[in-house]
Amino acid sequence: MPIYKLLWSARVYDVSSPTPSCEHQKSLNPSPASYSVRFVKENIMSQESTQQRISAWAVTGIGEIVPGDQLGDVIVEACRNAPNGPLQDGDVLVVTQKIVSKAEGRMVEIDPDDPLSHKVLVEQEGVRVVRRRGDLIITETEHGFICANSGIDLSNVERGWAALLPVDSDRSARRIRDIIRAKLGVSVGIIVSDTFGRPWRKGLTDVAIGVAGVAAVLDLRGTPDALGRMMQVTEVCIADEVACAAELVMGKSNGVPVAVVRGLDPLWMRESSMREIVRPPQEDLFR
Amino acid sequence: MPIYKLLWSARVYDVSSPTPSCEHQKSLNPSPASYSVRFVKENIMSQESTQQRISAWAVTGIGEIVPGDQLGDVIVEACRNAPNGPLQDGDVLVVTQKIVSKAEGRMVEIDPDDPLSHKVLVEQEGVRVVRRRGDLIITETEHGFICANSGIDLSNVERGWAALLPVDSDRSARRIRDIIRAKLGVSVGIIVSDTFGRPWRKGLTDVAIGVAGVAAVLDLRGTPDALGRMMQVTEVCIADEVACAAELVMGKSNGVPVAVVRGLDPLWMRESSMREIVRPPQEDLFR
Numbered sequence: 001m002p003i004y005k006l007l008w009s010a011r012v013y014d015v016s017s018p019t020p021s022c023e024h025q026k027s028l029n030p031s032p033a034s035y036s037v038r039f040v041k042e043n044i045m046s047q048e049s050t051q052q053r054i055s056a057w058a059v060t061g062i063g064e065i066v067p068g069d070q071l072g073d074v075i076v077e078a079c080r081n082a083p084n085g086p087l088q089d090g091d092v093l094v095v096t097q098k099i100v101s102k103a104e105g106r107m108v109e110i111d112p113d114d115p116l117s118h119k120v121l122v123e124q125e126g127v128r129v130v131r132r133r134g135d136l137i138i139t140e141t142e143h144g145f146i147c148a149n150s151g152i153d154l155s156n157v158e159r160g161w162a163a164l165l166p167v168d169s170d171r172s173a174r175r176i177r178d179i180i181r182a183k184l185g186v187s188v189g190i191i192v193s194d195t196f197g198r199p200w201r202k203g204l205t206d207v208a209i210g211v212a213g214v215a216a217v218l219d220l221r222g223t224p225d226a227l228g229r230m231m232q233v234t235e236v237c238i239a240d241e242v243a244c245a246a247e248l249v250m251g252k253s254n255g256v257p258v259a260v261v262r263g264l265d266p267l268w269m270r271e272s273s274m275r276e277i278v279r280p281p282q283e284d285l286f287r
Numbered sequence: 288m289p290i291y292k293l294l295w296s297a298r299v300y301d302v303s304s305p306t307p308s309c310e311h312q313k314s315l316n317p318s319p320a321s322y323s324v325r326f327v328k329e330n331i332m333s334q335e336s337t338q339q340r341i342s343a344w345a346v347t348g349i350g351e352i353v354p355g356d357q358l359g360d361v362i363v364e365a366c367r368n369a370p371n372g373p374l375q376d377g378d379v380l381v382v383t384q385k386i387v388s389k390a391e392g393r394m395v396e397i398d399p400d401d402p403l404s405h406k407v408l409v410e411q412e413g414v415r416v417v418r419r420r421g422d423l424i425i426t427e428t429e430h431g432f433i434c435a436n437s438g439i440d441l442s443n444v445e446r447g448w449a450a451l452l453p454v455d456s457d458r459s460a461r462r463i464r465d466i467i468r469a470k471l472g473v474s475v476g477i478i479v480s481d482t483f484g485r486p487w488r489k490g491l492t493d494v495a496i497g498v499a500g501v502a503a504v505l506d507l508r509g510t511p512d513a514l515g516r517m518m519q520v521t522e523v524c525i526a527d528e529v530a531c532a533a534e535l536v537m538g539k540s541n542g543v544p545v546a547v548v549r550g551l552d553p554l555w556m557r558e559s560s561m562r563e564i565v566r567p568p569q570e571d572l573f574r
Contacts, residue, residue: 051347051370052536052543057340083338131572138572146487195523198485199573200433201494202566203504203524205531217490236482236534237490244492244531247523248551249339256339264535279489285418285425286486286573 054263058249058256059084059093065257067105071095071172072179074103075258079184084260087180090269092189092214092261094246098156099257100172100192100210101163112160118152125150125164130287141165144278145209146287147196156255166192169210170273177212189214189269193243199286206247208239208277215239215268216276237277238268341550345536345543346371346380352544354392358382358459359466361390362545366471371547374467377556379476379501379548381533385443386544387459387479387497388450399447405439412437412451417574428452431565432496433574434483443542453479456497457560464499476501476556480530486573493534495526495564502526502555503563524564525555 062078065071075093079085087093101107111117119137123129126139130146139150143165151165166172173190180188192210208216216239246259281287349365352358362380366372374380388394397404402422410416413426417433426437430452438452453459460477467475479497495503503526533546568574 051345052538053342053344054532054535055340055342056532058338060338133572136572200566200571201524201527201564203522203527203564205524205527207488235490237488237492238535240488240490240492241531241535244528245341245343245535248341248525248528248532251339277488277490279487284487285420285423 052263052265054245054261056245056249056259056261057083058251059258059260060256062099062257065099065102067102067107069103070179071099071103072176073183075176076180076183078258079180079260085184087184087186087188087260088262089187090189090262090264090266091186092191092242092264093176093180094191094193094206094243094250094259094261095173095176096250096257097151097165097169097192097194097209098153098163100166100169101153102157104166104172106164106166107157108162108164109160110162118149118154118162121162121164122149122152125152140287143169143209143274145196147194151194151196151209165194165209170212171210173210173212187213187269189264191239191243191246193246195247206240206243208237208243209274211239211272211274211276213269214242214264214272215270216272216274218268238264239272239277339550339552341532341548343532343536343546343548344370345538346545346547347543349386349544352386352389354389354394356390357466358386358390359463360470362463363467363470365545366467366547372471374471374473374475374547375549376474377476377549377551377553378473379478379529379551380463380467381478381480381493381530381537381546381548382460382463383537383544384438384452384456384479384481384496385440385450387453387456388440389444391453391459393451393453394444394448395451396447397449405436405441405449408449408451409436409439412439427574430456430496430561432483434481438481438496452481452496457499458497460497460499474500474556476551478526478530478533480533482534493527493530495524495530496561498526498559498561498563500556501529501551501559502557503559503561505555525551526559526564 059078062074079087108121110121122137125141127142128140129137130140131138136148138146138148140146141150145151153163157163169192173192177188177190180186190212191208193206194209195204196207197204218236218238219234221234242261245261250256250259346365349361366374395408397408409424409426412428414429415427416424417427418425423435425433425435427433428437432438440450444450456479460479464475464477467473477499478495480493481496482491483494484491505523505525506521508521529548532548537543537546
């Protein structure tokens with residue numbers, strides 16, 4: 001059975017292509033893709049030689065982060081040697097929002113005994129309340145994220161403090177990526193991750209809120225499936241999937257704020273931004 | 288810095304516990320948890336010895352699946368030897384919905400030149416239309432999933448055929464798990480995965496639609512964070528996160544229908560079902 005190996009030509013922007021018909025898509029919303037894809041068909045002789053394999057591990061030994069810390073430097077020091085490193089070209093580092101917010105001074109003092117002081121902050125950080133029930137507030141942030149409490153975080157921060165979302169997590173990711181490239185000489189991707197709920201399904205999952213050096217969304221339009229038919233699934237959010245893989249090793253309670261994911265398709269490594277993920281309101285059926 | 292290591296006591300059901308306040312949660316909906324958690328605090332001497340690490344790989348060499356195939360047997364044969372196996376206790380195998388539907392004969396003939404024949408099927412398989420725009424239909428299925436086209440799939444199936452969702456993917460997962468245990472003597476978890484869209488964010492991600500032998504949702508209530516405060520995030524959907532990790536190695540176009548994820552917390556291995564994930568309508572703010 002021939003295997004179709006994809007060559008992502010992510011830099012070939014094709015803004016002129018029409019929005020595809022949604023008849024055969026599983027996407028929840030029609031959306032024009034932001035970049036196009038070329039593919040090459042290769043008849044792989046041995047399946048074994050092409051088996052895809054990834055690994056992910058928690059970066060240990062990162063201490064408490066305080067405002068002013070340069071996260072890139074902290075990560076460089078933690079990843080110089082085993083077991084966290086050395087890093088390789090194509091590794092993707094997932095960094096939790098919490099330490100990005102701390103390093104960038106996005107900490108706000110609140111009265112820990114007054115729930116109202118938290119609530120005021122939530123409304124201040126949201127541009128729109130999407131749903132409200134009891135104490136729960138779902139808001140849209142100025143980044144375009146829709147999440148509980150405007151993404152404001154009270155766990156893993158000192159009592160009396162709240163962590164706001166970074167102002168621009170793409171920029172935060174790029175800064176970390178650039179420092180790692182400068183100091184360790186490797187080209188890595190960075191995903192800033194946070195933990196969001198979602199409609200219809202219980203349990204939270206990690207998602208990307210900032211990206212650098214790794215694709216956020218892959219566009220598979222024009223790609224044949226294994227039977228040579230056009231793909232039904234046309235856009236895959238690999239940044240969210242990598243954030244999920246990383247969460248499995250970071251856990252929620254032990255405060256490990258960085259993980260490395262190794263073995264991703266090298267063709268996914270490219271410039272990117274959260275604009276690939278945030279769905280414009282006019283394309284969204286659920287606001 | 289002491290690390291808090293969690294001991295999931297997943298069998299201790301605690302249906303009497305009240306729904307937690309949502310004030311400090313990031314969950315999009317209040318929801319009583321289905322099981323409780325005990326934890327033990329351990330002062331780990333060396334962080335390095337506890338570094339969490341997972342790996343995931345695509346299972347190669349699985350041929351075309353046809354109705355009547357026993358998937359457990361197919362996977363057992365594929366995973367007996369390297370590079371796919373041998374399997375170990377605690378491995379989680381992610382199996383795509385497509386081959387489960389094929390093996391279970393959930394294939395329906397449609398007129399490939401008449402989009403209407405697909406549309407009729409979509410409405411037939413949905414219990415409710417949630418949103419409709421142009422050709423796109425978001426429905427709720429009888430499983431309680433909310434997804435495009437009632438989860439009906441046209442890619443990677445022969446032209447003129449559509450794959451319906453399995454009737455009971457938990458049961459499908461249990462059957463595969465039981466065959467692997469019987470024939471290979473290892474206890475693995477099984478996740479049946481599908482690719483769903485979601486509101487607000489572009490790009491699709493893989494999710495669990497059936498589980499066996501591995502937790503679907505972890506409940507972290509009562510668990511302290513790294514600073515000793517109560518956790519803000521209380522429920523994590525690890526089944527969806529594992530499905531995402533697997534998707535990164537399976538890809539969408541090369542038709543690899545099974546992946547192995549190794550290295551997950553052994554304490555996550557327990558009986559489970561999709562009832563942990565599907566949010567009851569009365570708890571949902573987005574229907």
